[in-house]
Amino acid sequence: MEIPVLENLEVVYKKPETLTDTPFHYCPGCGHGVAHRVLMEVIDELGIQEETIGVAPVGCSVFAYHYMNIDMQQAAHGRASAAATGIKRVLPEKYVFSYQGDGDLAAIGTAETIHTVNRGENILMVFINNAIYGMTGGQMAPTSLCGQVTSTTPYGRDPAKIGFPLKITELIAQLPGAYFVARHAVHTPNAVRKLKKALRSAFEYQKLNKGTCFIEIVSNCPSGWKLSPLESQKWIEENMFPMYPLGDIKVPGKNITAPSTENN
Amino acid sequence: MENTNKKEVRLMKGNEALAEAAIRAGLHAYFGYPITPQSEILEYFEEQAPKRGFTVLQAESEVASINMIYGAAGAGARVMTSSSSPGVSLMQEGISYIATAELPCLIVNITRGGPGLGTIQPSQGDYFQSVKGGGHGDYKLFVLAPSSVQEMADFVFDAFRVSEKYRIPALILADGALGQMMEKLTLPEEGSLPHVTPEWGTTGKTKDRERNIITSLHIQPEKMEAINHHLQAKYKAIEEAEVRYEEYFMEDAEIVFVAFGLSARICQKAVDIVREKGIKAGLIRPITLFPFPKQIISETANRAVGFMVVEMNAGQMVEDVQLAVNGKCPVYFKGRMGGMIPTPEEIAVALEEKFIHHEEKV
Numbered sequence: 090m091e092i093p094v095l096e097n098l099e100v101v102y103k104k105p106e107t108l109t110d111t112p113f114h115y116c117p118g119c120g121h122g123v124a125h126r127v128l129m130e131v132i133d134e135l136g137i138q139e140e141t142i143g144v145a146p147v148g149c150s151v152f153a154y155h156y157m158n159i160d161m162q163q164a165a166h167g168r169a170s171a172a173a174t175g176i177k178r179v180l181p182e183k184y185v186f187s188y189q190g191d192g193d194l195a196a197i198g199t200a201e202t203i204h205t206v207n208r209g210e211n212i213l214m215v216f217i218n219n220a221i222y223g224m225t226g227g228q229m230a231p232t233s234l235c236g237q238v239t240s241t242t243p244y245g246r247d248p249a250k251i252g253f254p255l256k257i258t259e260l261i262a263q264l265p266g267a268y269f270v271a272r273h274a275v276h277t278p279n280a281v282r283k284l285k286k287a288l289r290s291a292f293e294y295q296k297l298n299k300g301t302c303f304i305e306i307v308s309n310c311p312s313g314w315k316l317s318p319l320e321s322q323k324w325i326e327e328n329m330f331p332m333y334p335l336g337d338i339k340v341p342g343k344n345i346t347a348p349s350t351e352n353n
Numbered sequence: 354m355e356n357t358n359k360k361e362v363r364l365m366k367g368n369e370a371l372a373e374a375a376i377r378a379g380l381h382a383y384f385g386y387p388i389t390p391q392s393e394i395l396e397y398f399e400e401q402a403p404k405r406g407f408t409v410l411q412a413e414s415e416v417a418s419i420n421m422i423y424g425a426a427g428a429g430a431r432v433m434t435s436s437s438s439p440g441v442s443l444m445q446e447g448i449s450y451i452a453t454a455e456l457p458c459l460i461v462n463i464t465r466g467g468p469g470l471g472t473i474q475p476s477q478g479d480y481f482q483s484v485k486g487g488g489h490g491d492y493k494l495f496v497l498a499p500s501s502v503q504e505m506a507d508f509v510f511d512a513f514r515v516s517e518k519y520r521i522p523a524l525i526l527a528d529g530a531l532g533q534m535m536e537k538l539t540l541p542e543e544g545s546l547p548h549v550t551p552e553w554g555t556t557g558k559t560k561d562r563e564r565n566i567i568t569s570l571h572i573q574p575e576k577m578e579a580i581n582h583h584l585q586a587k588y589k590a591i592e593e594a595e596v597r598y599e600e601y602f603m604e605d606a607e608i609v610f611v612a613f614g615l616s617a618r619i620c621q622k623a624v625d626i627v628r629e630k631g632i633k634a635g636l637i638r639p640i641t642l643f644p645f646p647k648q649i650i651s652e653t654a655n656r657a658v659g660f661m662v663v664e665m666n667a668g669q670m671v672e673d674v675q676l677a678v679n680g681k682c683p684v685y686f687k688g689r690m691g692g693m694i695p696t697p698e699e700i701a702v703a704l705e706e707k708f709i710h711h712e713e714k715v
């Protein structure tokens with residue numbers, strides 16, 4: 090078949106160059122892929138591919154380095170922000186980010202998360218909250234909702250027994266070391282646009298050496314939630330957003346959560 | 354500040370000598386968490402860092418510090434951490450990752466008596482942890498055991514050199530007494546260990562190369578087995594090229610002490626005591642615990658009457674001596690535990706009991 094040659098067309102949409110050609114291994118409809126793409130788009134647009142080092146967690150995104158065409162490290166479960174600290178401390182001129190799930194960042198890595206932010210490490214922490222342990226087959230996460238059925242809460246999460254969902258983002262926003270803290274999502278094009286803007290600001294802030302930027306992305310796990318991708322987007326809106334409302338939590342200059350902790 | 358470029362004689366604590374040597378060896382960054390009997394290392398670095406231009410960070414735990422080491426070593430820097438027994442236990446997962454990702458670095462264990470929280474007194478109870486893996490999977494560290502304050506300093510250079518040459522984490526295993534005691538030493542010269550930023554480090558992907566990835570994950574078993582073969586071949590090369598040991602009165606020795614670190618120093622005295630009585634005793638001191646000096650022990654076993662292994666533990670290195678001796682002659686053990694240090698006299702008595710009065714074999 091003859092392939093027609095298209096001329097004089099404007100490119101309006103393309104794969105970011107900082108994303109490799111490797112197909113994502115994520116389940117259909119999973120938010121990880123979108124989050125990766127947006128992150129790499131921002132790196133492309135800022136032209137910082139050569140200056141950025143990322144740290145992948147243990148979780149479904151353990152292979153983030155297969156897709157992100159930048160220098161990357163894969164850290165032990167929960168320790169991505171410690172590894173990122175190590176990198177940033179010896180390469181202070183570079184952009185460094187960690188990318189972590191809720192089990193990684195808010196359960197096993199809680200101490201590292203809090204202390205990384207408390208030191209005000211000049212890195213970006215990207216936090217994928219899908220309220221479940223995707224990689225290990227759908228167990229309860231610290232962020233799982235009350236009543237949420239998972240493979241380890243077969244009768245629903247009972248806060249009397251196992252505690253309430255951990256809003257770690259609000260928690261770390263209280264720390265003076267946190268410079269910019271926001272919660273976004275990837276379930277609609279509009280949400281993606283807002284996330285992208287926040288990620289861009291976070292990288293720009295990193296050059297100021299003012300503290301940690303922390304962006305939570307409320308995401309989904311259709312496989313773990315046992316919902317279709319579409320149902321999972323609806324579930325996010327109906328169940329996740331009431332507990333994890335979107336928007337800025339702490340922005341430079343305008344201290345939304347804790348006026349007494351202004352960082353300057 | 355005094356000129357640090359000259360060789361200088363100083364009176365220093367083992368921990369401080371080690372830290373000073375690391376600075377002279379061109380350390381880029383140190384990450385650590387306080388624990389007795391090694392907190393002077395972190396304190397020394399904190400005090401020196403602003404004057405001498407390297408990075409030091411007190412981490413929130415040993416788990417964090419070893420993972421900071423992972424990140425910084427992965428970024429191509431010359432880095433170290435230190436701790437004592439319970440803290441080194443906490444680091445084991447990270448050490449396994451570092452060994453598999455083949456990141457050079459120095460880990461220092463100023464051992465205290467265990468198990469458990471134990472005591473802050475000196476011990477050699479972490480021999481197994483140091484040479485048999487410690488963490489999960491089949492990996493090795495390059496393990497050096499100093500026995501003087503001079504060696505606390507000198508071995509830092511050797512540790513970095515071997516670590517960077519083979520891309521293997523190095524461990525200096527010393528007990529709390531070596532960390533705490535003061536001795537005269539000649540400080541090693543600054544600038545004698547040049548550092549080349551490795552081409553595999555995550556320093557930012559430039560256009561002229563593919564991206565660098567630091568990982569220990571290889572999900573296909575065939576790939577993971579190949580990685581294991583690669584690691585094992587490297588360990589074999591290290592066993593062939595990097596064994597270090599010291600002999601004391603071995604020319605005509607019939608009865609042979611084997612001891613490392615502080616125990617070896619005490620055994621030297623014990624050799625002197627029994628030699629006075631006409632007993633032909635000698636000492637083999639393993640300096641590298643991995644690679645273990647098995648060949649010299651095996652060769653010595655062909656002519657020796659027997660061995661006595663002396664350790665400040667329940668008997669750990671003795672198993673490696675037995676493997677090397679391979680039944681050719683008896684191997685006895687004398688140990689103290691829980692932070693107790695044997696005296697030269699009690700070691701001499703133990704030797705005489707086994708070899709002269711022929712009490713039963715262990």
Ligand SMILES: Cc1ncc(C[n+]2csc(CCOP(=O)(O)OP(=O)(O)O)c2C)c(N)n1
Pocket residue numbers: 147148149150166189190191192193194217219221222223224225230
């Ligand atoms: C020390 C350690 N403990 C447990 C595990 C097993 N494990 C792997 S991923 C994971 C949870 C990941 O969940 P999350 O961080 O939420 O990431 P997601 O897969 O949901 O993106 C666990 C418990 C491990 N790899 N290492």
Ligand code: SF4
Pocket residue numbers: 114115116118119120121149219223224309310311312313
């Ligand atoms: S298990 Fe969940 S988080 Fe993991 S790839 Fe599938 S949908 Fe995404």
Ligand SMILES: [Mg+2]
Pocket residue numbers: 190191192217218219220221222223230
């Ligand atoms: Mg998760």
